[in-house]
Amino acid sequence: MTTPAKTRIDGQTALAAWREGAILIDVRSEQGRSKNGEVQGAIIVAKSDVVDVVTRRLRGRSSAQPVILFCGSVAGTAPLIEALVAAGETAVADVEGGVAALTGENGLAVVQAVPA
Numbered sequence: 660m661t662t663p664a665k666t667r668i669d670g671q672t673a674l675a676a677w678r679e680g681a682i683l684i685d686v687r688s689e690q691g692r693s694k695n696g697e698v699q700g701a702i703i704v705a706k707s708d709v710v711d712v713v714t715r716r717l718r719g720r721s722s723a724q725p726v727i728l729f730c731g732s733v734a735g736t737a738p739l740i741e742a743l744v745a746a747g748e749t750a751v752a753d754v755e756g757g758v759a760a761l762t763g764e765n766g767l768a769v770v771q772a773v774p775a
Contacts, residue, residue, distance in 0.1 A: 670760025
């Protein structure tokens with residue numbers, strides 16, 4: 660098993676990778692998305708489903724196509740990156756600074772979630 664050389668990337672690197680075809684996955688809770696909005700272009704996946712979604716449902720993607728996870732904090736994604744690496748994924752990373760690093764100045768748009 661090969662471990663990625665760098666699994667934590669900054670927001671600008673994540674944005675550049677997304678613009679080049681990386682898949683962004685938002686693992687924040689429904690409460691977190693309701694409070695801070697949803698990130699345009701990101702796929703919403705429950706933390707408990709991340710390994711299954713990436714390894715099985717996204718298997719049609721090129722294994723070299725990066726998958727980038729983000730949350731409201733690094734503590735939310737670091738264990739998921741470890742689980743994905745253990746499952747054999749090598750093109751995975753998480754965003755240092757979480758959602759705020761992706762949606763700041765010149766970042767991705769935030770769409771306010773509709774309250775349930």
